[in-house]
Amino acid sequence: MIQELKKYYGSLFELALLEEINQVGTFMEVPEGQDLMKPGQYIKSIPLLLSGSIKIMRPDGDGDELLLYHLEKGDTCAMTMSCCIGNAKSEIHAVSETDIKLLMVPVGMMEEWSRKYKSWRNFVFSSYHARMMEMLESIDNIAFNNMDERLENYIQNKIVLINSKHIYTTHKEIASDLHTSRVVVSRLLKKMEISKKIKLHRSFIEVL
Numbered sequence: 001m002i003q004e005l006k007k008y009y010g011s012l013f014e015l016a017l018l019e020e021i022n023q024v025g026t027f028m029e030v031p032e033g034q035d036l037m038k039p040g041q042y043i044k045s046i047p048l049l050l051s052g053s054i055k056i057m058r059p060d061g062d063g064d065e066l067l068l069y070h071l072e073k074g075d076t077c078a079m080t081m082s083c084c085i086g087n088a089k090s091e092i093h094a095v096s097e098t099d100i101k102l103l104m105v106p107v108g109m110m111e112e113w114s115r116k117y118k119s120w121r122n123f124v125f126s127s128y129h130a131r132m133m134e135m136l137e138s139i140d141n142i143a144f145n146n147m148d149e150r151l152e153n154y155i156q157n158k159i160v161l162i163n164s165k166h167i168y169t170t171h172k173e174i175a176s177d178l179h180t181s182r183v184v185v186s187r188l189l190k191k192m193e194i195s196k197k198i199k200l201h202r203s204f205i206e207v208l
Contacts (some may be wrong), residue, residue, distance in 0.1 A: 001025075001027055001103070003105070005021060008050055008073055012127065013119045013120065014194055017117045017119060017120060021048070021105060024106055024109060025048070025103035026104045028101070028104060029073070029099070029101050030096045030099070030101075031096065032099050034094060035093070036094040037090050037092060038090065039089070039090055041090045043087055045105060045106055046109075046110065047071070047077055047103070047105075048102060048104075049071050049073050049074065049075050049101075050100075050101040051101045052096065052100030052101060053070050053097040053098045053161045054096055055070055055093065055094070056093075056094050058091070059094065061152070065176055065179070067177040067179075068134070068138055075130075077092075089126075092099035094157075098159070098161075110124075111133060151174070151178065151185065152192070155167065165206060166205075166207075167205040167207065176189050189205065
């Protein structure tokens with residue numbers, strides 16, 4: 001595992017910190033579509049993502065969810081860290097968007113590593129900044145773009161995340177991520193197909 005840590009975090013952390021992470025971290029392989037964190041849970045570990053993508057969502061009172069941001073390899077979750085600081089319950093829903101590999105690090109190490117390693121402090125602040133910018137982008141997208149533009153941005157982001165132009169998802173899942181109805185998504189996807197931007201298949205969307 002130390003080799004994978006060096007591969008994805010070697011440019012961020014010194015060897016001593018990598019070795020500590022390797023000693024206390026719990027390695028996990030999680031298949032696509034699994035819940036990693038639900039609202040109301042206490043957070044006991046911090047995720048360090050080695051491969052794949054995690055979707056971070058914010059639920060509302062009606063059971064709907066809004067996509068906040070994605071985590072990719074080399075990332076961690078700023079919302080998770082925020083809850084750790086105050087021993088607060090989670091306010092997010094985290095789901096594996098693809099098959100993932102990650103290390104779960106005990107929350108008690110955050111304070112110790114922040115004292116011992118400047119690289120860890122920089123990593124934490126950088127993570128907060130990156131996730132904040134992604135959330136601001138999501139807010140801008142909702143506030144200033146119409147649903148056509150939001151859907152196209154969503155599809156383009158998916159291509160980058162999964163490194164493929166074949167997007168295996170449902171209209172219902174897209175609607176949930178964009179906080180709209182399945183009927184609206186289906187109508188707009190059909191409009192994109194007529195415009196030769198995508199081709200709709202039974203189980204996936206092909207981006208042309």
